[in-house]
Structures are given as C-alpha cells and as structure tokens.
Amino acid sequence: MEKNSKKRKDYLNWDEYFMSIAKLTAGRSKDPNTQVGACIVSSDNRVLSTGYNGAPNHFHDDQFPWDREGNPLETKYMFVCHAEANAIDNYRGYKKEFEGARIYVDLFPCNECAKRIIQSGIKEVIYLSDKYQDSDSTKASKLMFDTCGVTYRPLEKEHQKILKITLKPDVGVEYEKEI
Numbered sequence: 001m002e003k004n005s006k007k008r009k010d011y012l013n014w015d016e017y018f019m020s021i022a023k024l025t026a027g028r029s030k031d032p033n034t035q036v037g038a039c040i041v042s043s044d045n046r047v048l049s050t051g052y053n054g055a056p057n058h059f060h061d062d063q064f065p066w067d068r069e070g071n072p073l074e075t076k077y078m079f080v081c082h083a084e085a086n087a088i089d090n091y092r093g094y095k096k097e098f099e100g101a102r103i104y105v106d107l108f109p110c111n112e113c114a115k116r117i118i119q120s121g122i123k124e125v126i127y128l129s130d131k132y133q134d135s136d137s138t139k140a141s142k143l144m145f146d147t148c149g150v151t152y153r154p155l156e157k158e159h160q161k162i163l164k165i166t167l168k169p170d171v172g173v174e175y176e177k178e179i
C-alpha cells in the first residue's frame with residue numbers, strides 16, 4: 001500500500017510553481033505591450049529573487065516612454081530594465097547563492113540578459129515563449145548559453161496549465177489541466 005495515500009495528487013510541481021511566480025510577477029509590469037516576469041530559484045528549490053520589465057528605480061512610471069517606435073530616446077528600448085536583469089539586481093543576498101541556480105522566465109532571454117545570467121552563475125533557463133527565435137539577439141543568447149554551459153528548455157506542454165488565483169479567503173488555487 002502506498003504511503004501518504006491521502007496526499008493531494010494535483011499539487012503544483014516545482015516547475016509549475018516557479019513559472020507561476022514568474023507569471024504573477026509579470027503582472028507588476030506597466031509595459032502596455034509586453035509583460036515579462038522572472039523568478040530565480042536556488043538548486044535546492046528556494047526562491048531567491050523575482051523581477052519584471054520596468055523603468056529604472058526613480059524613473060517615474062508616468063514619465064517613462066513606453067513607445068516602441070520613433071526617436072530612440074522616446075522609446076522604451078533605451079531605458080527599460082528587463083525582467084531577468086531586475087531579478088538578478090533585486091537580489092539582496094549573497095550572490096554565491098546563484099551558483100547552479102535556475103531562472104524561470106516568460107520569454108527567452110535577450111543577448112544582454114543572457115550575458116548577465118551567465119556571469120551570475122545561473123546554470124539553467126526555463127522559458128515559455130521563444131517567439132523571437134529568429135532574431136540575432138536570441139541566436140546570440142543560445143550561442144553564449146551553449147558555449148558557456150547554461151542549459152535551457154521550455155516548460156513542458158503538460159505543465160502549461162491555466163491557474164486561477166482568487167484573492168479571497170477560503171478559495172484554493174483552481175486550475176485546468178488542459179488548455
């Protein structure tokens with residue numbers, strides 16, 4: 001007879017849990033077009049840090065140019081801090097904790113974040129979307145990851161579920177297994 005047979009069966013596994021945190025963190029982004037969240041996790045499954053794409057500290061959100069086109073100085077690209085970079089920079093602990101850590105992120109990291117990830121000691125990237133896979137930036141990220149020993153994988157299809165979190169008392173997390 002199986003021990004712990006009364007254990008709940010449909011609890012979130014680690015990948016689902018940490019990707020959920022990354023997704024939830026994306027909910028803080030003010031970017032009207034792209035909301036990205038990241039969650040850095042130690043090799044023994046502790047959340048070390050989170051981040052989302054946003055303005056640098058003290059750059060007022062209302063003055064931040066969220067445009068994608070036009071004069072470069074009036075677009076977000078010059079100024080926005082990516083989710084992965086923010087997750088690394090938001091960490092207030094001992095950076096050695098990043099050795100062998102992994103990062104969960106919505107979108108495959110750009111080449112600038114890839115460099116930060118490699119230098120931080122993070123060894124694995126788990127992502128949901130690779131929609132810019134044909135861009136030079138993503139190709140450069142993969143080249144660097146492959147060369148520098150950082151592995152990457154998408155969250156497996158069977159773990160891509162829909163969660164419904166209700167911020168009210170006495171309501172558990174509900175989710176659908178099939179999308």
Ligand SMILES: [Zn+2]
Pocket residue numbers: 082083084109110111112113114
């Ligand atoms: Zn980036």
